[in-house]
Amino acid sequence: xxxxxxxxxxxxxxxxxxxxxxxxxxxxxxxxxxxxxxxxxxxxxxxxxxxxxxxxxxxxxxxxxxxxxxxxxxxxxxxxxxxxxxxxxxxxxxxxxxxxxxxxxxxxxxxxxxxxxxxxxxxxxxxxxxxxxxxxxxxxxxxxxxxxxxxxxxxxxxxxxxxxxxxxxxxxxxxxxxxxxxxxxxxxxxxxxxxxxxx
Amino acid sequence: xxxxxxxxxxxxxxxxxxxxxxxxxxxxxxxxxxxxxxxxxxxxxxxxxxxxxxxxxxxxxxxxxxxxxxxxxxxxxxxxxxxxxxxxxxxxxxxxxxxxxxxxxxxxxxxxxxxxxxxxxxxxxxxxxxxxxxxxxxxxxxxxxxxxxxxxxxxxxxxxxxxxxxxxxxxxxxxxxxxxxxxxxxxxxxxxxxxxxxx
DNA sequence: GTCTATAATGGGATAGAC
DNA sequence: GTCTATCCCATTATAGAC
Numbered sequence: 354x355x356x357x358x359x360x361x362x363x364x365x366x367x368x369x370x371x372x373x374x375x376x377x378x379x380x381x382x383x384x385x386x387x388x389x390x391x392x393x394x395x396x397x398x399x400x401x402x403x404x405x406x407x408x409x410x411x412x413x414x415x416x417x418x419x420x421x422x423x424x425x426x427x428x429x430x431x432x433x434x435x436x437x438x439x440x441x442x443x444x445x446x447x448x449x450x451x452x453x454x455x456x457x458x459x460x461x462x463x464x465x466x467x468x469x470x471x472x473x474x475x476x477x478x479x480x481x482x483x484x485x486x487x488x489x490x491x492x493x494x495x496x497x498x499x500x501x502x503x504x505x506x507x508x509x510x511x512x513x514x515x516x517x518x519x520x521x522x523x524x525x526x527x528x529x530x531x532x533x534x535x536x537x538x539x540x541x542x543x544x545x546x547x548x549x550x551x552x
Numbered sequence: 553x554x555x556x557x558x559x560x561x562x563x564x565x566x567x568x569x570x571x572x573x574x575x576x577x578x579x580x581x582x583x584x585x586x587x588x589x590x591x592x593x594x595x596x597x598x599x600x601x602x603x604x605x606x607x608x609x610x611x612x613x614x615x616x617x618x619x620x621x622x623x624x625x626x627x628x629x630x631x632x633x634x635x636x637x638x639x640x641x642x643x644x645x646x647x648x649x650x651x652x653x654x655x656x657x658x659x660x661x662x663x664x665x666x667x668x669x670x671x672x673x674x675x676x677x678x679x680x681x682x683x684x685x686x687x688x689x690x691x692x693x694x695x696x697x698x699x700x701x702x703x704x705x706x707x708x709x710x711x712x713x714x715x716x717x718x719x720x721x722x723x724x725x726x727x728x729x730x731x732x733x734x735x736x737x738x739x740x741x742x743x744x745x746x747x748x749x750x751x
Numbered sequence: 752g753t754c755t756a757t758a759a760t761g762g763g764a765t766a767g768a769c
Numbered sequence: 770g771t772c773t774a775t776c777c778c779a780t781t782a783t784a785g786a787c
């Protein structure tokens with residue numbers, strides 16, 4: 354066993370916990386399962402983290418951070434705004450389809466966090482950050498498409514983020530690709546009715 | 553203790569389980585907590601249900617059934633379609649606000665069910681039923697507003713249901729009423745752009 | 752048929768050896 | 770600082786008394 358800093362160990366345990374939770378669910382991520390996955394002895398957990406809840410705090414912050422970055426799309430010349438919206442949404446959707454388990458985990462962790470007094474605020478802050486990221490993203494898209502939005506961007510951001518959240522949740526349950534894509538395109542159509550050429 | 557049929561006992565236990573889960577979360581709904589809530593001895597659970605999972609099967613079916621019914625709204629004379637859509641959406645939203653814990657429980661149970669081999673199908677069937685109920689509801693609303701939808705109703709149903717699901721989830725986390733209502737009204741506006749007067 | 756007592760397992764946390 | 774052995778509690782399920 355190589356000697357490591359406490360920080361490195363913490364990271365190792367958080368990553369192991371995420372793997373276990375992705376594979377078996379949050380409820381089955383026991384301290385023993387986590388240290389087993391990390392290849393560490395049971396005691397390691399309790400001198401890296403004060404409690405299991407502290408570990409979960411780290412897990413939530415890390416897993417939700419990963420969902421924050423939006424994929425970038427470079428606009429093709431001559432593409433309509435609608436085409437660009439579709440390209441962005443499909444890029445977003447591809448990421449969901451690439452790692453469904455990870456996204457399922459974020460929903461599980463959110464529900465878990467809401468039930469733990471010490472963790473509920475973490476979930477709230479994360480959703481606040483999602484919203485801000487969506488606002489930024491909408492503004493970036495508007496620049497790239499050379500349009501402006503005809504409704505308040507924060508409202509549109511929450512609207513769109515809620516739709517995408519629900520879409521993802523539904524797809525994680527039934528994995529119905531055609532239905533998900535049809536709804537996604539309906540959203541792209543909607544977005545184009547909310548965009549006008551810049552003054 | 554009054555003598556009861558096995559069916560009545562099962563119902564009693566399912567209702568007790570729902571109360572515990574609403575109050576403390578799915579993870580804390582142990583067999584002991586459930587029989588305690590029901591005022592029954594521990595043994596009662598295992599001769600009414602083969603296992604705890606059987607009990608949870610009953611819980612899921614019951615709690616998700618409750619979410620199926622849409623509130624009815626009688627259209628006011630001279631109201632625009634948009635006003636009617638808003639009225640329907642606000643009626644839906646009022647129900648969420650009346651029993652947030654119950655809705656939170658449905659999300660928890662969905663995540664739980666997806667992790668249990670024997671229960672995943674139940675969740676899938678429930679979402680299929682939600683979709684069908686939404687399709688019916690959209691058709692009813694179209695009749696009441698004397699309009700027809702300009703996009704395929706099943707796609708619109710999934711789109712709208714996903715948005716409302718995401719909206720609810722987000723609100724359960726941050727309880728931000730103004731933001732939720734703004735997004736809800738944005739959806740009402742969107743719906744009115746998808747409605748045209750009947751031929 | 753009903754309930755008590757208990758089995759068998761697995762959980763988080765910790766004391767103390769190294 | 771690292772890990773083993775163990776504590777103590779909670780869990781589901783069941784055997785068997787009533």
